Amino acid sequence: CSAIDACGSNNGGCSSKAECRRTAPGSRACVCSAGHTGDGTVCLEINPCLVNNGGCDRNAECTQTGPNQAVCNCLKGYSGDGKTCTYISLCSQNNGGCSEFAICNDTELTDRTCTCKPNYIGDGFKCQGNIFQELLRNSNTSRFYFHLEALSIRDISGPGPFTLFVPHTDVLNSDPRVKDWTAKGVLVQVLRYHMVACASLLYKDLTAVTNITSLQGDLIHISYSQNSLVLNNKAEIVFSDTVGTNGVIHVINQILVP
Numbered sequence: 611c612s613a614i615d616a617c618g619s620n621n622g623g624c625s626s627k628a629e630c631r632r633t634a635p636g637s638r639a640c641v642c643s644a645g646h647t648g649d650g651t652v653c654l655e656i657n658p659c660l661v662n663n664g665g666c667d668r669n670a671e672c673t674q675t676g677p678n679q680a681v682c683n684c685l686k687g688y689s690g691d692g693k694t695c696t697y698i699s700l701c702s703q704n705n706g707g708c709s710e711f712a713i714c715n716d717t718e719l720t721d722r723t724c725t726c727k728p729n730y731i732g733d734g735f736k737c738q739g740n741i742f743q744e745l746l747r748n749s750n751t752s753r754f755y756f757h758l759e760a761l762s763i764r765d766i767s768g769p770g771p772f773t774l775f776v777p778h779t780d781v782l783n784s785d786p787r788v789k790d791w792t793a794k795g796v797l798v799q800v801l802r803y804h805m806v807a808c809a810s811l812l813y814k815d816l817t818a819v820t821n822i823t824s825l826q827g828d829l830i831h832i833s834y835s836q837n838s839l840v841l842n843n844k845a846e847i848v849f850s851d852t853v854g855t856n857g858v859i860h861v862i863n864q865i866l867v868p
């Protein structure tokens with residue numbers, strides 16, 4: 611007589627995911643393979659993600675990759691190895707894409723708000739200060755700013771509102787009369803002739819105006835023809851409507867002379 615091998619045929623009736631073990635002649639035990647659970651005749655894969663999120667961080671996604679195996683990946687808006695995930699503040703890098711003159715506030719995992727700081731206006735992504743500050747920030751108008759600073763002309767630092775007609779930097783750099791006016795002490799009057807007080811006039815507003823009085827005291831004549839605004843029949847507005855907290859700046863292609 612020979613002992614009957616209970617595991618000799620069809621894995622002893624055990625699950626294909628189980629090991630059949632002989633215990634005695636004609637008897638056997640079915641033991642589920644590693645990563646599986648059951649009574650041996652039925653063995654199911656263990657999904658570790660079903661218990662305690664598979665050991666992943668609560669801000670991570672657990673994904674089963676095999677029997678009792680899983681990977682952890684941090685959710686969007688978090689960084690780490692999946693076991694530990696740290697919140698990524700959108701505002702922590704480059705001020706969240708907001709203006710340097712704005713306050714960035716995280717609102718949700720994938721969003722933030724941008725709000726201009728006090729004494730600035732704008733949508734948060736672009737914030738403007740007063741027009742005196744804006745002159746310096748724009749290369750087209752920065753030369754005008756430096757002349758104002760050199761001559762201590764600070765009229766447009768006040769609450770306003772003001773309208774400025776600023777000769778382009780290239781014009782101020784190339785016009786030889788600027789040096790003559792500086793030497794004769796009349797550049798202050800010339801610069802103040804480009805400023806209008808008590809009004810913040812956008813381009814569309816200027817199309818309905820024929821004369822305005824400058825801070826220097828003389829009138830500036832405005833005409834509109836061929837889709838262009840021209841001052842004193844010479845200087846054309848080439849860039850318009852740079853708005854600040856206390857007024858608006860227009861760039862012109864010639865110097866106005868009172």
